[in-house]
Amino acid sequence: MKSILNKLNLSAITPGLIIMVLLTACDFEYDLPEEGSFEDKTPPSANFTYSQGEGDNWMVYSFANQSTSATDFEWDFGDGNSSTELDAQNTYPGEGTYTVTLTASDKLGVTNVSSQVVEVVEPEVPLARIPVILEADFEDNSLPDGTGDGRDSWRNDFGGVIQITSSPVQSGAQAAKFPSAGDRVAYQDGLEVTPNTEYVLTYYYTLKTNNPGSITLTVLGGTITDLAEVAGATLASFEGTDQDSASTYVKVDLPFNSGANETISILITNQGEEARLDNITIDLGV
Structure with a gap:
């Protein structure tokens, strides 16, 4: 009888144990995954x-x-x-x-x-601006629209209007004339330049020989509204005093650096003796 009971108990317990083991083995919800065990649904993309x-x-x-x-x-x-x-x-x-x-x-x-x-690649240095000087040779009808009397672009409120002469000239038909009284002023602003760039301004002048005198060309940074501002705005200046010949023009090369300026001005004055000036050009310096 005891043997029969033991067999019945074993028969009842064994299926239960098997079911519990199977349930435990199939429960993966709380298993810790190893690296790479799950598909990466948002993989990295390099760019x-x-x-x-x-x-x-x-x-x-x-x-x-x-x-x-x-x-x-x-x-x-x-x-x-x-x-x-x-x-x-x-x-x-x-x-x-x-x-x-x-x-x-x-x-x-x-x-x-x-x-x-x-x-x-090292970028190429951009070409610097070359300023365009209007009526730079003081010739009639030399403005871009074909007009002008050779001095319209040089008129200002600092002094009288410069005169025009036909003899002597450095080239062309006309040159600027500054009487000995020294009360005529040539001024032109708004000449566009590239900042921090080396330039050379070239021009020609001559002086009569009766009295000591000079003619001065000054390159200014930006624009001035009063002659009292000249000293503080000067980038370069040259006072011509060569009086060997009243009919022979003297060449001047005036180097300057534009500094932080995007525009420059040119101011021309004289004193003591009649002077002439012709053919102003600006080119890049070294």
Whole structure:
């Protein structure tokens, strides 16, 4: 009888144990996954843009990270330098072709790589502006619209209007004339230049020989409204005093730097003796 009961108990318990074991084995809800055991539904995507530095910093490149779904980054700039910053910057040794590689990864260990070829080239220096001087040779009808009396562009409120002479001239048919009284002033502003650029202004002058005298040409930064401002605005100035011959023009090359100015002015005055001036030009300096 006892043997029969034991068999019945064992028969009742065994199926229950089997069911419990099966249920436990099939319950994966609370299992901790190993790395990579789940599919990464938002894998990282590596991408970036870059820009070159300006002026003397042309070898410095800035890299803007455009990656998505990534937490860690490795930059290889192709010149032996690297970085793990989000956004990066690199100074290249010189001109050349470099392959820049960005590796983006997430916390699941999934990575993505983006590479771009960067051409490092020193930019060409832009050409500087050459100022356009109106009626620079004091000739009639020489304005852009075909009008002008050779001195319209030089009129101002600082002194009387300059005169025009036909003899002697350096070239062409006319030159500017400044009587010995020294009360005539030539002034022209708004001449566009490139800041911080070397220029050379060239002109020709002659003086009569009866009395000591001079003629002065001054390059000014910007515009003035009063002659009292001349000293503070002067970029370069030359006082011509050569009186060897009243009929022979003397050439003057006046170098100047435009400084921070985007425009310059030209001021011409004389004193003591009648003077003439002709053919003003401006070109780039060395």
